[in-house]
Amino acid sequence: MGEQAASLSDQLRSYGAVPHEVPTIAVEPPRTPQQMERAVKGLVTGRYEWIAFTSVNAVKAVREKFEEYGLDARAFAGIKVAAVGEQTAKSLIEFGVKPDLVPSGEQSAAGLLEDWPPYDPVFDPIDRVFLPRADIATETLVAGLIELGWEVDDVTAYRTVRASPPPAETREAIKGGGFDAVLFTSSSTVRNLVGIAGKPHNVTVIACIGPATAKTAEEHGLRVDVLSPEPSVHKLAEALAEFGAARRDAAIEAGDPVTRPSERRPGSRRRARS
Incomplete structure (x- = not known):
């Protein structure tokens, strides 16, 4: 922000x-970090086909976890990356990751879903998407991805709280x-x-x-x-x-x-x- x-x-x-x-708005770590830790480890071990970032703070949260484990942008090799919004895409590029998918129309969850490919068992070896997000719900994106045939790990990466x-x-x-x-x-x-x-x-x-x-x-x-x-x-x-x-x-x-x-x-x- x-x-x-x-x-x-x-x-x-x-x-x-x-x-x-x-x-x-102030950003704080999730109350239970274990879910995020498991997901980042899964990212490295090939659990996901896609990772979708809907905010700069989601990029920051994943980047901090990477640094904690001594990882860098190379851990994204072989994983497709989606980003909503110019600032989110820019923060990924600064991290050394070029997004594969940015909405061509509206920069929102709905815009991302319009361009998101359906799961194809022939071309997609893995059917799982990692969605690191705020504690604010993202039902639209999760429901839309499930409808396209994807499994979604919807993970709270950070919490947004009222600032002082x-x-x-x-x-x-x-x-x-x-x-x-x-x-x-x-x-x-x-x-x-x-x-x-x-x-x-x-x-x-x-x-x-x-x-x-x-x-x-x-x-x-x-x-x-x-x-x-x-x-x-x-x-x-x-x-x-x-x-x-x-x-x-x-x-x-x-x-x-x-x-x-x-x-x-x-x-x-x-x-x-x-």
Whole structure:
């Protein structure tokens, strides 16, 4: 998540924004690591035909286990690797592993299933897939793979927990309209930010990465102004920049003063990312 935040912040800076990262999710090891240990050993001994990574944190968890056992990317030899999302694929490449399958369409479990080949007993010597994931359920992916004829080892590789509250100054800026925009990259970032810092002020522009995140934001009483056309942090930043430019142009055309959302309320003039 840190990598995703850094990449998004760099892009926002390129648009002239001043990003302020507020971590809402902390990552912790699974409560019972034995399942993960067995799966990583199985990876080395040829138990799996595929391994599917749905997040950067899943890559990190497997990589840490590899390092614990003195293994490196060579242990992936002969195993097909799937990845959802550009950041996940990038973190695999940095580890020395080139993904065999990245969704050609939507970067999601559904997008991955659309491109995933059915199990073929002639061409696939092994029918098992290793899915290291968060403690948050991935029923869609598991059910879809089973339907395609695969056996799935659905393993909790890490847990996501609510992060500690940000400093009081940041909490006040969020609730008091001190930020121009808040960007949400998942439903859990919405729930956790509201839980640790309170609801963003109604002058603040709310930008969401996808429909599920937007729905959660609305359930928490937030007005969603910007919805990314694709589930990508880069597309989200682009959509926010376009929204800002359109709002500025409309104000100029109407002869109104061009003001930032934060200028309608006393407080800091920064742009936040959760």
